[in-house]
Amino acid sequence: MSNPTLISTFFLTFLLTIGLFFFIRASVKDRTEKEKIIFQVSKIPLMKQIKTYFEKRSYQIISNKEDEIIFEGIVRPSWFMAIFLSFLSSVGLFCFGLILSFLYQPLTPGFFSLVILSPITGLFYWKKACKAETVTVNFEHNTGETLDKPSCFILTGHRDEIAKFKKSFPLQLNN
Incomplete structure (x- = not known):
């Protein structure tokens, strides 16, 4: 892939990751x-x-x-919501790590290890909800x-x- 394509894909993935962060935070918002x-x-x-x-x-x-x-x-708190949010964060972190691995190939294993952080999302929801x-x-x-x-x-x-x-x-x- 060309460098402009990777950079634009990285930018879009980064924006989606920010949106995912706010979605996870909104799951425990007072209504x-x-x-x-x-x-x-x-x-x-x-x-x-x-x-x-x-x-x-x-x-x-x-x-x-x-x-x-x-x-x-x-x-x-809902078990389904905790698992669902953990799944969403694992997919988001995997995509983010994939894009970073294309941009900086020597650090590929480190980027894919970001997925290990996804259960933190479920714990965050469980404690706050x-x-x-x-x-x-x-x-x-x-x-x-x-x-x-x-x-x-x-x-x-x-x-x-x-x-x-x-x-x-x-x-x-x-x-």
Whole structure:
């Protein structure tokens, strides 16, 4: 191959490696969101349903005030994601080592040994993804006190947890 082809291939591979690095880093990023939810149910029975729902999902109540409930649970990392990220990093490091071996042939064994570093990606994900996740339910004041008034609250938590909550409670009026 000609030298300009190798240099441009190296540049593209380097850019892909940077993208892979940010993809791996984003796998453990915090994805907390807030969502306002309104139900046509009074506040007290709704609070009991919410407590039961999150306790079934292995969350524990860490604070229970009049208009605010805070739940906490441990999020387990995914074996599939750890293996998948390790596989992606091994392919990326192999490609990077391959391009470097074409450019600097005397150091070829050293470049291919970069693949040995790929399990570090899985360990990084495993350590960072195992964390305590909190879900906060804030009821608005004076809503849902009687049966004719809807209950309105703000749910703050991981976006996947909010989506599962909304699917589990079909009584929702609007957001």
